[in-house]
Amino acid sequence: MTLLFLVALALVSGLIAYISLRPNTFKIVRSAVVNAPPEAIYQRINDLHAWEAWSPWARLDPAATNTFDGSPLGPGASMSWSGNKKVGAGKMTIKESSQNERIRLKLEFTRPMSATNEVQFDLKPIGEAKTEVTWAMSGHNEFIGKAMHVFTNMDKMVGGQFEQGLANLKSLVEA
Secondary structure, three states, rough: HHHHHHHHHHHHHHHHHHHHOOEEEEEEEEEEEEEHHHHHHHHHOOOOHHHOOOHHHHOOOOOOOOOOOOOOOOOOOOEEEOOOOOOOOEEEEEEEOOOOOOOEEEEEEEEEEOOOEEEEEEEEEEEEOOEEEOOOOEOOOOHHHHHHHHHHHHHHHHHHHHHHHHHHHHHHHOO
């Protein structure tokens, strides 16, 4: 029995050590080309009220409640949400907005777990009528976040949601 306990203790200790040595930061990035100029896309991202039309999370919980504060759009605009277990709860605030080029947001999750991340959208013109839209999220990994990355492919999961959101945005803007 003692040998079994020591083996189990060694395995748990090894797992804890492995998780502890995982990267302290993460970044998830996806891009899509939209057949529209940057100004047509920028307005859909810079106005948080417009997100419901393309956000992949809006479709996961149509009954989620959204509350808007601050400026109607651009820096200072914020949206808090609360929904089912698929969307959780939190708040996002636009921190920087460069006309037709970049939007940076602070993303604060409160449920199912607490986390604060940075989100950035970059709009890069391609010729006269196309735009490459890049959606990135980065943040700091605490121990629980590191453990989640060991057992769940967060890049695939969140990246897949970014891909869906970019496809929704593309369909909306190109319609």
